[in-house]
Amino acid sequence: MNLPLTQAVKALAQALDFHAWGIAPVTSAAYAQAYQHYLNWLKEGMQAEMHYLAETAHLRSDPRSVLPEAKSLLMVLQSYFHTRRASAPIAQYAWGDDYHTHMRRRLQIIADYLTRHGYNARPFVDTAPLLEKAWAVIAGLGWIGKNTLLLNRRLGSYTFIGGVITTAELLPDSPFTEDLCGTCQRCLDACPTQALTPYRLDARRCIAYWTIEAPSMEEGMPETQGWIFGCDICQQVCPWNRFAKPQGEIAFRPKAHVFWSQEQWASLSLPQVKKLQEKSAMRRARPKKLLQIAALSVNQTYGTKRSVPVTSVRVWK
Secondary structure: OOHHHHHHHHHHHHHOOOOEEEEEEOOOHHHHHHHHHHHHHHHOOOOOOOHHHHHOOOHHHOHHHOOOOOOEEEEEEEEOOOOOOOOOOEOHHHOOOOHHHHHHHHHHHHHHHHHHOOOOEEEEOOOOOOOHHHHHHHOOOOEEOOOOOEEEOOOEOOEEEEEEEEOOOOOOOOOOOOOOOOOOOHHHHHOOOOOEEOOEEOHHHOHHHHHHHOOOOOOOOEOOOOOOEOOOHHHHOOHHHHHOOOOOOHHHOOOHHHHOOHHHHHOOOHHHHHHHHOOOHHHHOOHHHHHHHHHHHHHHHHOOOOOOOOOOOOOEO
16 A cells, blocks of 8 residues: 555645545445445336436446556545525535536546556546445445435535546545434435435435436426425435535535526526526536426416426326
8 A cells, every 4th residue: 555645645635625535445345235235226217217327337336447457546525515594496516616627627636646656547526437425435434324415424415526546556544334314314204205215215206306317307207396406405404414514615606596586597598598507517407498397396386377388297296
């Protein structure tokens, strides 16, 4: 194990203003268990229409499918927390600039540092077939809660996860082995669509899935509960998020439009939506779909008809 290099990499992660970091070895019995849990989840069809998750399942079995001869993963957390009480119809992770771009730029600095020392390295932020939450647990950064999100003692669950996979043999941190959810089930009780059972999310019932990932609006879609992009309910009620403090990252400061009402969003034109989605994680949703979800949300909440066309859909209650 290369202790000086490990210390230098961690110091660099700290200097780049990541909020937590840890090292995981590419071989881990704990990961084998997490991967089997993932396969069982896929077998039950809980990924809904996210077919890419099943198509790349074999790649997720071993991080060396991402980088041959890899030996270590540096895992980092970046808080995007602002408040537990918000009336915005947009999930908090999309309030500011796109985290993919902002985090990857800083992770590339770490990868370049390792490259200069003779090792191969590749940064990733939702951009590689890796079970990032599982690797974060193995790197000692927290545990996966009953809401299926990574929970960190100090940061809570409002965190982005990223990392660098490398051929350098870094000194690993101790994995996080506690489950600090205990008997709490506030997230399970608060989920309005019963998408959650302990440690398992059924995307077929998840508001976030339907407002972001679902390829179309169709029968089986739950009521949006006022959300038009994502859903933060299970995070808002989690007791561990009472320890989270508002982060000061300029890039993640909320834009004014994320607090607009459903009516305001539903009244926009497609070009206006596209403009607002620039440099934002909201680009994940098609502009037309976002407008349809906004109009549908207005109809569900207020019974108000809008001029924006809404695909004929029978909602699941």
